[in-house]
Amino acid sequence: MTQVDAVAPRPALPWIRLDGPEPFVEGRLCRACGARTAATRLACPACGARDSIETYRAPTTGRLHAYSIVRRSYPGVPVPFVSAIVDLDDGLTLKGNLINVAPEPGALRIGMPVRMVFGDALGRTDKDGASYVAFFFEPSA
Amino acid sequence: MSENVYILGIDMLKFGKYPDRTFAQLGGEAALLALDDAGLAVHDVQALYCGSVFGAYDMTGQAIMREIGQTGIPVTNISNACATGASAFREAWIAVKSGLYDVVLAVGVEKMPRGMLGAGHETGIPLEGLFGSASMPAVFAESGMEHAGQYGTTFEQFAKVSVKNHHHSTMNPKAVYQKETPLEEVMGSEMIAYPNTKLMCSVNVDGAAAAVVVSEKKARQLGLTRAIRVLASALASDPWNPRNPIMPDVNGCTRLAASSAYEQAGIDPRDVSLVELHDCFATAELLHYENLQLCGLGEAGRMIDDGVTALGGRVPVNVSGGLLSKGHPLGATGIANMYEVALHLRGEAGARQVRGARVGLTHVVGLGTAAAVHLFEKA
Numbered sequence: 001m002t003q004v005d006a007v008a009p010r011p012a013l014p015w016i017r018l019d020g021p022e023p024f025v026e027g028r029l030c031r032a033c034g035a036r037t038a039a040t041r042l043a044c045p046a047c048g049a050r051d052s053i054e055t056y057r058a059p060t061t062g063r064l065h066a067y068s069i070v071r072r073s074y075p076g077v078p079v080p081f082v083s084a085i086v087d088l089d090d091g092l093t094l095k096g097n098l099i100n101v102a103p104e105p106g107a108l109r110i111g112m113p114v115r116m117v118f119g120d121a122l123g124r125t126d127k128d129g130a131s132y133v134a135f136f137f138e139p140s141a
Numbered sequence: 142m143s144e145n146v147y148i149l150g151i152d153m154l155k156f157g158k159y160p161d162r163t164f165a166q167l168g169g170e171a172a173l174l175a176l177d178d179a180g181l182a183v184h185d186v187q188a189l190y191c192g193s194v195f196g197a198y199d200m201t202g203q204a205i206m207r208e209i210g211q212t213g214i215p216v217t218n219i220s221n222a223c224a225t226g227a228s229a230f231r232e233a234w235i236a237v238k239s240g241l242y243d244v245v246l247a248v249g250v251e252k253m254p255r256g257m258l259g260a261g262h263e264t265g266i267p268l269e270g271l272f273g274s275a276s277m278p279a280v281f282a283e284s285g286m287e288h289a290g291q292y293g294t295t296f297e298q299f300a301k302v303s304v305k306n307h308h309h310s311t312m313n314p315k316a317v318y319q320k321e322t323p324l325e326e327v328m329g330s331e332m333i334a335y336p337n338t339k340l341m342c343s344v345n346v347d348g349a350a351a352a353v354v355v356s357e358k359k360a361r362q363l364g365l366t367r368a369i370r371v372l373a374s375a376l377a378s379d380p381w382n383p384r385n386p387i388m389p390d391v392n393g394c395t396r397l398a399a400s401s402a403y404e405q406a407g408i409d410p411r412d413v414s415l416v417e418l419h420d421c422f423a424t425a426e427l428l429h430y431e432n433l434q435l436c437g438l439g440e441a442g443r444m445i446d447d448g449v450t451a452l453g454g455r456v457p458v459n460v461s462g463g464l465l466s467k468g469h470p471l472g473a474t475g476i477a478n479m480y481e482v483a484l485h486l487r488g489e490a491g492a493r494q495v496r497g498a499r500v501g502l503t504h505v506v507g508l509g510t511a512a513a514v515h516l517f518e519k520a
Binding site: 010011012013014035036038045046065066067068069070071072073074077078079081082083084085087091093094095096097105110111121122124125126127128130132134135 | 279280
């Protein structure tokens with residue numbers, strides 16, 4: 001009996017790491033000035049230092065810094081959803097969907113505590129048939 | 142080096158849809174109108190800087206010269222997101238200021254694709270709606286909500302921007318719309334990305350605008366009667382901000398460009414008579430009141446409530462109708478803003494004339510990020 005090997009899930013963003021026991025976001029920290037980014041840079045974008053960037057495991061808790069409730073997007077993208085800017089507790093900023101909350105202004109409060117959760121990328125697959133792992137945010141209090 | 146640099150001629154086409162016209166035809170027509178306004182001919186032009194986002198790859202500037210006269214002058218095409226037109230103008234200003242040329246043409250021209258702008262792929266799947274939204278209405282909604290979180294700015298205050306700018310456009314025959322939109326209509330129109338409703342999003346149109354930029358020597362030779370002196374030309378990119386570009390920062394670079402412009406001109410923000418700023422979304426306009434130092438931090442909501450930025454107020458903002466109602470053809474917008482300011486400084490703005498206008502400020506900011514601020518006065 002032949003069986004097609006399932007394609008392993010892939011990270012939906014370059015800074016999502018799937019090679020540990022649990023998925024996590026890998027941040028980048030400048031030893032010289034303390035600036036943090038998710039993306040890789042040739043030098044520190046804050047202070048220009050070279051060879052000063054180290055990677056670290058980002059925390060999974062933070063606060064809602066800003067949001068929009070998206071009711072019209074590009075064709076084929078399901079709406080509504082809450083597009084959220086989240087400041088993690090260490091100062092790294094990420095953008096993601098805020099889930100498990102009503103998409104209404106009354107249910108959302110700037111500064112509300114949130115946690116990061118990982119899951120399948122809403123069923124989206126690429127040309128190889130691979131699935132993807134994404135992060136989402138949900139209220140934590 | 143030229144001591145001062147002037148706009149001697151400037152004009153724009155009415156913004157709208159031009160499906161049967163090419164980039165070069167639109168840009169060429171604006172260029173001819175600007176030359177007519179200056180009383181000059183194509184043979185007088187020593188260089189052309191052409192700004193276009195969607196036409197920059199196609200050598201639009203050279204195609205414009207094929208429409209209006211192929212004199213063989215140096216032509217440079219410029220693309221810098223929503224700051225494209227202002228960036229082309231700034232290159233013309235630098236070319237004249239340096240003393241290299243006496244007459245330089247700056248053209249901004251755009252034909253827009255349909256639908257919302259934004260989005261992109263980092264990996265093998267589409268990311269829109271997976272990691273929030275990269276659509277422009279949502280991105281600028283988030284910037285507005287950041288302000289709301291800091292200062293308590295409300296949906297209604299953001300919506301009032303749109304009411305004001307649509308009202309202004311009823312007096313501008315070159316705006317794509319001339320239609321009043323009461324507050325209930327703005328707040329009740331289709332919600333695109335809270336708090337931006339459809340009437341709080343800029344209008345997707347085609348358009349072109351052009352300016353003839355001349356040296357002190359040339360301006361004195363031709364007469365200063367209708368000349369506009371360029372007091373400052375500032376361009377900035379996004380300085381480090383820990384959230385940018387996850388959350389695009391339109392504030393930092395606008396503040397940098399504004400400070401630089403006020404310093405160059407040696408004037409106080411309170412000296413500004415009118416402002417054409419980048420209201421790509423209603424949420425953005427309020428942020429820029431503060432970024433351009435028209436008021437203090439956290440005071441923008443009250444400024445719109447008090448009517449300070451409406452025609453007749455202390456510092457009218459976007460009396461042209463702004464991007465919200467005049468329209469926003471990306472590459473043309475920057476020079477069209479300057480056209481509006483020039484009309485007021487010349488006292489030729491008709492029903493929407495800002496009385497006693499002495500100093501005008503123009504601002505654009507494009508994500509990625511580029512912000513341009515220019516200051517002008519009547520010569």
